[in-house]
Amino acid sequence: MSAAAHVGHGLGLEPVTADWPALQQADVEQVLAYFPQLLGASSIDWHSPRPFAAAARVVSAQGAFFIKRHHRRVREANWLLEEHRFVEHLAERGAAVVKPLRGSTGSTVLSLGDWTYEVLPAAPGHDLYRDALSWTPFLSTGHAHSAGQALAALHRAAEGFEAPRRATPVLLANLHLFAQHDPLAAISGAVRAQPALADYLAAQDWQRTLQELHLPFHRELLPRLAQQQALWTHNDWHASNLLWRDDSATAEVASVLDFGLSDRTFALFDLATALERNGVPWLELDHGGRAAADLDGVDALLAGYASVRPLSRDDLLTLVALLPVLHVDFALSEIAYFHGIVGSRASADVAYHAFLVGHTEWFRRAEGVRLLDHLRALARQRA
Structure with missing residues (x-):
């Protein structure tokens, strides 16, 4: 696959030309020179269509692994290490990462030059969701x-981190600006610090x-934020960032992928993001559809979460307040x-x-x- 032919997921239903050129075999060999445990004949067998970076699955005699390449303006080494330290903490606590x-x-x-690389087994x-776009529902309530x-x-595994x-300046999902008492002033400060914005x-x-x-929703949310305990979170909990134990409708999650948007937020922010x-x-909105919420999927996700970390009436009402504005910072x-x-400019x-x-x-x-x-009705049931 040439760089010119490489397409990826954009902000709509149709594939678009990828933001970054695809990884080539020469790139793989250059990177693997720094990973002696993976040296040997290897070949690229899949290019990820995900935006924001170039990634490829590589197969070698040592097995399969992934190489991901970021432009330094998006992820410098120290910015990427922030994410890696979180993943290592999760692994040490037994998380499926x-x-x-x-x-x-x-x-x-x-x-290497303008690029920052990471290699993952x-x-x-x-x-099961390799080709799924973000903002598409689960295939089943079991999932x-x-x-x-x-x-x-x-x-639970994130606790203690x-x-x-x-410090990463772009492409993070959090509620840093819109959690402030005066979010417009906070955003104005961010605008002054970022010429492109x-x-x-x-x-x-x-x-x-x-x-x-947005501010009417913010007024409902702000009093609830003081009750939230800070926690590092995933912040992109979509089915395509999960691997599954089998291909059935009742398959369980086997692995969690892609912590690129992770940051210090709080648990309900991550849960609200998963619902969104x-x-x-x-x-569907791009084609005049209603974008009807999958309430059965919402109920199943909440029930699964609550079976491990119970959700109170106030938790559910906080989700109500979060959902309309949790995307502002991102x-x-x-x-x-x-x-x-x-x-x-179009994007x-x-x-x-x-x-x-x-x-x-x-x-x-x-x-x-x-x-x-x-x-809100679910919250009333917990009253």
């Missing part, structure tokens, strides 16, 4: 239930939009990435209009209200 491999330099990260399990259990187990929030937002009436659309990623078919991060690093427009604005607007329409009312 695989630790990145260490090279001859002694590090799990390799910097193939995780156990069936990749949703097991995903909820696995997320709760991951949160006390690193500060990440400032340049893009200069053409948008973003302050009035957030004030009218898997419970709402957002991409949407702004995507805008900075697309406009400032990739140079795609930045999608991140702003369809993601930052469109997702919150959905929660004011019939289907979003239906989902929030459903969660």
Whole structure:
């Protein structure tokens, strides 16, 4: 597969030209020179369609492994090490993750020119959602239930990891800006510090939009945030980031992948993200659909989670308050990435209009209200 032919997942239903050129065999051989435990004949047998980095599955006499390449403007070595230290903590606590491999330099990260590389062993399990787009539902309620259990187990394993929030400036999912008492002032500060974000937002009436659309939800959320205990979390809990023990409708999670958006947030932020990623078919909105929430999948995910970490009435009401705005920080991060690093105004427009604005607007329409009312009804059952 040539760089020119490489396509990936974009922000809609159709495949797009990937942001970054595909890994080539020469790239693999250059990286493996620093990993003597993997030296020998090898070949690429699959290129990941996921955005933000180039990744490939490589097969050799030593077995299968993955090489992932990031541009240094997206992930410098120290920024990637933040993620790796979290994964290593999880592995030591028995979580279903695989630790990145260490090279001859002694590090799990390799910097070569403009690129930052990581190498990971193939995780156990069936990749049932390998081609699934984000914001598409689980194939079964059995998968949703097991995903909820696995997320709760991951949160238990994450306890005790006390690193500060990440220094990585782009492509993180958290609630740092929108958790502030004055989120518009916090976002204005971020805009001043990020020229690309400032340049893009200069053409948008973003302050009035957030004030009218987002701040009413923020006022409901803010009093609940003081009750949340800080925790490092996954922040991209989608079925495609999970491997499964078999290919049945009742398969359990075997492995957890891709901690690229992980950061110090709190457990309910991660759980709300899982509900948003898997419970709402957002991409239907691109074609005039209603994006009806998968309430059976939502119930199964919550039931699986609560079987490991019980959920109180207040927890469910916090999820209600979180869901309409949990994406704000990540949407702004995507805008900075697309406009400032990739140079795609069109993708930045999608991140702003369809993601930052469109997702919150959905929660004011019939289907979003239906989902929030459903969660409120579950909360009343725990009263």
